Each structure stands twice: as structure tokens, then as C-alpha cells.
Amino acid sequence: xTPICKNLRKDILNFSHISGHGHIPSSFSVVEIIYAVYxxxxxxxKEPKWDKRDIFILSKGHAALTHYCVLAEAGYFDASCISxxxxxxxxxxxxxxxxxxxxxxxxxxxxxxxxxxxxxxALAAKxxxxxxxxxxxxxxxxxxxxxxxESIMVAIxxxxxxxxxxxxxxxxxxxGLQILNPEEKFMSFGCSVANxxxxxxxxxxxxxxxxxxxxxxxxxxTKKGYGCKTFVExxxxxxxxxxNKAELAHLLGELDAEAI
Amino acid sequence: xxxQFRDTVMDLAERDNKIIMVLGDISxxxxxxxxxxxxxxxxxxxxxxxxxxxxxxxxxxQGLYPFVHTIAPFVTERSLEQIKLDMCYNNFGGNIVTxxxxxxxxxxxxxxxxxxxxxxxxxxxxxxxxxxxxxxxMDILMRSCYNNGKTTYFRLSDYPHDIDMPVEFGKGVVxxxxxxxxxxxxxGPIFGNVLAACKxxxxxxxxFHTIKxxxxxxxxxxxxxRILVVHDAxxxxxxxxxxxxLSVSYHGMPDEFCDFYGTVHDIRRKLGLDEVSIRDxxxxxx
Numbered sequence: 001x002t003p004i005c006k007n008l009r010k011d012i013l014n015f016s017h018i019s020g021h022g023h024i025p026s027s028f029s030v031v032e033i034i035y036a037v038y039x040x041x042x043x044x045x046k047e048p049k050w051d052k053r054d055i056f057i058l059s060k061g062h063a064a065l066t067h068y069c070v071l072a073e074a075g076y077f078d079a080s081c082i083s084x085x086x087x088x089x090x091x092x093x094x095x096x097x098x099x100x101x102x103x104x105x106x107x108x109x110x111x112x113x114x115x116x117x118x119x120x121x122a123l124a125a126k127x128x129x130x131x132x133x134x135x136x137x138x139x140x141x142x143x144x145x146x147x148x149x150e151s152i153m154v155a156i157x158x159x160x161x162x163x164x165x166x167x168x169x170x171x172x173x174x175x176g177l178q179i180l181n182p183e184e185k186f187m188s189f190g191c192s193v194a195n196x197x198x199x200x201x202x203x204x205x206x207x208x209x210x211x212x213x214x215x216x217x218x219x220x221x222t223k224k225g226y227g228c229k230t231f232v233e234x235x236x237x238x239x240x241x242x243x244n245k246a247e248l249a250h251l252l253g254e255l256d257a258e259a260i
Numbered sequence: 261x262x263x264q265f266r267d268t269v270m271d272l273a274e275r276d277n278k279i280i281m282v283l284g285d286i287s288x289x290x291x292x293x294x295x296x297x298x299x300x301x302x303x304x305x306x307x308x309x310x311x312x313x314x315x316x317x318x319x320x321x322q323g324l325y326p327f328v329h330t331i332a333p334f335v336t337e338r339s340l341e342q343i344k345l346d347m348c349y350n351n352f353g354g355n356i357v358t359x360x361x362x363x364x365x366x367x368x369x370x371x372x373x374x375x376x377x378x379x380x381x382x383x384x385x386x387x388x389x390x391x392x393x394x395x396x397x398m399d400i401l402m403r404s405c406y407n408n409g410k411t412t413y414f415r416l417s418d419y420p421h422d423i424d425m426p427v428e429f430g431k432g433v434v435x436x437x438x439x440x441x442x443x444x445x446x447x448g449p450i451f452g453n454v455l456a457a458c459k460x461x462x463x464x465x466x467x468f469h470t471i472k473x474x475x476x477x478x479x480x481x482x483x484x485x486r487i488l489v490v491h492d493a494x495x496x497x498x499x500x501x502x503x504x505x506l507s508v509s510y511h512g513m514p515d516e517f518c519d520f521y522g523t524v525h526d527i528r529r530k531l532g533l534d535e536v537s538i539r540d541x542x543x544x545x546x
């Protein structure tokens with residue numbers, strides 16, 4: 001784990017503890033992914049509406065806390081803003097609102113929506129003859145929603161080579177509707193598919209930099225709760241919990257030990 | 261009215277290169293000329309209403325003016341959450357233009373009937389809901405709203421009336437004010453039947469093409485009268501009822517599926533929305 005990604009996880013734990021909110025295991029599985037995206041895309045933290053920026057959409061909106069922490073790390077706003085996470089009148093809700101947080105392009109929360117909007121944004125870039133690229137992060141649980149596959153079909157049909165779908169394959173749906181062989185499924189829809197370790201920032205950055213002549217899907221193989229043994233082994237119990245003071249100390253210790 | 265939609269959009273698109281057509285595999289033949297003239301602004305995306313709406317939101321987010329066009333029940337009822345979140349909540353405005361209003365597809369049965377669209381869409385914050393009754397109304401209202409940043413629903417019908425009147429977005433029309441104690445209020449194509457039924461009766465008559473925002477000022481003028489809403493859909497009655505302390509009743513849709521076929525006129529007759537039946541209902545109130 002890189003020091004930056006370890007610190008991002010510490011921020012997530014601390015903000016979750018302060019606020020009493022958080023989807024921590026889901027947030028932990030995407031730390032390296034979102035960090036790698038902002039390291040790779042064209043963007044200006046001090047000019048969030050820069051008209052040549054690439055676009056990132058967090059379609060699995062319940063990982064908003066990670067998104068906020070990465071945006072703060074990139075310089076969009078001061079990290080102290082996030083301490084109001086989920087509070088009345090806070091700009092930083094448990095699912096992000098694009099009108100309230102600089103750098104958030106689309107308000108998401110209900111699963112299966114961000115990917116369709118990303119298809120529209122990528123199409124707009126084509127119509128406007130722009131080189132801008134669009135990146136959308138979806139979850140494997142989110143892929144239970146039929147509209148995800150509808151969007152993929154449309155994106156393939158209208159030849160959106162400027163759209164990259166990152167699939168957080170944290171196998172969270174083992175107890176429900178697990179998507180088996182996602183690589184095979186995306187390939188059968190006509191996508192260009194790459195498999196990477198979703199906790200390897202360099203591998204992610206290398207894959208994100210590669211252009212494709214058709215819709216690209218990066219299957220990021222992750223562990224839900226990666227970084228803390230407690231989360232990885234009990235992610236259902238911790239899905240919406242936030243740590244108390246004693247638990248926070250224990251979890252920070254687990255992070256430092258890098259036992260998982 | 262669909263031909264008018266095509267003609268209006270063709271005319272607008274000539275001057276506005278931000279107009280993008282997003283079709284759900286319907287009316288494709290109608291838009292052949294558009295497709296030929298503006299191939300990079302025409303997309304028949306297929307039968308996937310949810311994605312049509314999400315794509316429109318994405319296009320809108322980049323400053324374009326999408327027109328999603330497909331059959332009314334499928335995009336308004338199936339894709340309500342996409343309209344609510346992707347367009348309205350995100351403030352990614354655009355146009356949703358449907359065909360198959362109420363019982364336009366009577367012969368296809370209950371799966372193709374659409375009478376809830378106006379009522380459910382008017383509940384969404386920021387949404388504009390328009391039911392043009394004539395070609396002229398469609399043309400004027402589309403020109404005035406298509407690029408205003410809002411999400412606007414245009415409910416087109418293949419059975420328009422051809423009654424001429426002044427048209428302004430958000431403004432109802434007082435067709436007859438004879439100081440009567442009863443006021444009949446209606447909207448959309450059914451106005452043809454309502455006018456024929458009421459023309460020689462001692463009732464006031466008001467008409468709406470804009471369901472949201474509803475013209476509260478006009479309705480308030482008749483607050484001392486008994487108001488009868490005659491409509492072949494839900495939505496207008498509920499909008500009128502938002503004005504407090506009115507005496508309002510409704511004649512139109514029953515609380516049951518219309519599980520029979522035929523023509524739009526057959527179903528209107530069955531529901532008591534033909535000229536003779538409407539006249540009987542109004543006369544009982546006078």
C-alpha cells in the first residue's frame with residue numbers, strides 16, 4: 001500500500017468516526033482506483049469547471065467518502081471540510097451532490113445511473129469533436145442492475161472509444177447475485193477488457209493511460225475493506241457502520257500493520 | 261402532431277446546432293430528413309428507455325439540448341427514476357417528447373395506455389409538464405421551452421383538436437366566462453369533445469396546455485364557482501386541487517385498467533368522455 005493511499009484510508013476512518021457515517025468497506029476497496037484516476041486524468045483542482053478537463057463519475061455513489069478524500073488530497077478543497085460528512089446543512093453528504101462539492105461531476109446514489117450519464121457525456125465529447133475522456137467507476141454489485149448492461153450495449157453501438165468503465169470487482173455480492181466471469185461478459189458485449197490488481201496504483205495508472213479503439217472496461221480486482229483485516233473478514237457487518245473510539249484505534253493499528 | 265414535432269425541430273435545428281435527437285426506435289421514419297441532414301445529431305439508441313434518459317442527461321451536462329422521443333408509458337413510468345435523478349436532481353435539463361397519449365394506442369390494450377404520466381411527472385421538482393392539444397400549441401410551446409435549462413415533458417397526441425386560441429407557456433385560456441356557477445376545466449386533445457358538449461350550456465370553460473406550472477391565477481378567478489375537471493388522464497385535477505378551498509370534482513379516469521380494445525373514440529365513449537356523456541355529466545351539475 002502506498003503511503004498516500006494509507007493516509008487516505010486513515011482520513012476515511014477518522015471522518016467516519018467523527019461523523020458516525022460511512023460505507024467504509026466499499027470506500028476502502030476503491031481508494032487506489034480513484035486516486036489513480038485523478039493522477040491520470042486532465043484536470044485542474046483550482047479550476048474545477050475547466051472546459052478541457054476529463055470527466056470522472058463515481059457511479060457507485062456510496063463510496064463518496066473516498067471521492068471526497070481524494071479530491072481534497074488533489075487540492076480541490078481543504079480536507080477539514082469533510083468533517084461535516086453527512087451532517088445537516090453539510091455540503092458533503094453520504095452520497096455526493098454535484099452542486100455542492102467542487103470536482104463532483106454528477107450526483108449519484110441510486111445504483112446504475114452514473115454509467116448511463118457517462119455514455120451521454122462521452123457522446124457529447126464526440127459530437128463536440130473534443131479529445132476529452134470520460135471515466136466511470138461502477139461496482140460489481142451495481143452490475144446487478146440491468147441498466148448497466150443496457151448502457152454498455154449503447155456505448156458499444158455508438159462506438160465510444162473515449163469512455164472507460166472501471167469495474168470494482170470486490171465480490172461483494174457473493175451472498176446475492178454474484179456476476180460470474182465479468183471479463184467474459186464484457187468481452188461478449190464487444191468491450192476491450194483489461195484485468196488489473198485494483199490495489200496497485202501503478203498498474204491502474206498504466207491501464208488508464210492506454211487508449212483503446214472501443215469501449216474499454218478495466219476490471220479492478222479488489223478486496224472489500226482492503227487495508228483492515230476486520231473489514232475484509234466482516235464487511236457485511238461493517239457495511240454502514242462507523243467505528244467508535246476504541247474501534248478506531250484498533251483499525252488504525254491494523255492499517256499500520258498492513259496485515260491485509 | 262408528430263409531424264408538427266418533426267417540422268418544428270427541423271426548423272429549430274437549422275439555427276441551433278446544440279439540438280440532439282435521441283430516439284427509442286420510434287418515429288425513425290419521420291426523422292429521416294433530420295438524420296440525413298444532421299447525422300451527428302441523430303441517434304436511434306434502441307429500445308432502452310432508461311439509458312435514453314441518462315444519455316440525455318449526459319448530453320445536457322455538456323451544454324447540448326437533447327430531445328428524447330419514444331412511447332409515453334415506457335419512458336415516463338419505467339424511467340421515472342432516471343427523469344427524477346439524472347435530469348431533475350442533477351439539473352441536467354432536456355426535452356422528453358412522447359407519443360401514445362392516453363388511449364392513442366387503444367387497440368394495443370392496457371400495456372400501451374398512458375394516463376399517469378402528467379400526474380407523476382408534475383411531482384418532480386423543477387419539471388415542466390406540457391400537454392399540447394393542437395399542432396399550434398405544440399409548435400409554440402416547444403419553441404419557447406426547449407432550451408430553457410429545465411426538464412420539459414411534451415405529451416404529443418395523434419388526435420389533436422384544431423381549436424385556435426392564444427398560446428403562452430404557463431398560461432391557461434378562459435374560453436368562455438358567462439358568470440355561471442359552474443366552471444368546466446380541461447386540457448389537451450379532449451378539449452374538442454368538451455367544447456362540443458358545453459358550447460350552448462350555461463357554464464364557464466377554461467383550458468390548459470401547461471399542467472406544470474399550472475395557471476393558479478386563472479383558476480382562482482373561478483374559486484367561487486363549482487369546478488368540474490374533465491380530463492382523459494390524471495394530473496390536471498390534482499394540479500387544480502393544490503389551490504386551497506376550491507369546490508372541485510373530476511370526471512375522467514376510473515380506478516381500474518381499461519382492459520378492452522378498439523379506437524380512441526371507443527374508449528372515450530366507454531369512459532364517458534365522448535361529447536354526449538360529457539354533456540350529461542355537466543348538465544347534472546348545473
